[in-house]
Amino acid sequence: MPIKPDTAASHLMYLCDSPLPELFKELGGQGTKERDQIIEQMGLRYAMGYSSSSGVDRLAVLTMGGANVSWH
Numbered sequence: 001m002p003i004k005p006d007t008a009a010s011h012l013m014y015l016c017d018s019p020l021p022e023l024f025k026e027l028g029g030q031g032t033k034e035r036d037q038i039i040e041q042m043g044l045r046y047a048m049g050y051s052s053s054s055g056v057d058r059l060a061v062l063t064m065g066g067a068n069v070s071w072h
Contacts, residue, residue: 017051018060 003010015021023042027035045064050057 014048014059014061016060017053017056017058019063020046020061023063 003013005011005014023044024039027038030038047062047064048059049062051060051062052058
């Protein structure tokens with residue numbers, strides 16, 4: 001990883017153009033145990049890669065499919 005993910009700025013950088021915020025937006029009101037269970041059931045795998053959904057190539061956390069989520 002070019003930047004260690006240990007600051008708020010690096011978290012934002014890696015989530016920019018990532019599909020994760022959109023996938024998890026409905027989980028904000030869930031309790032911790034319920035939220036964690038739902039995320040586990042999604043069966044996602046994660047990888048670092050380049051996303052250009054905003055028209056600019058950026059390093060981002062990407063999803064690599066799952067049982068209950070479409071491929072991104």
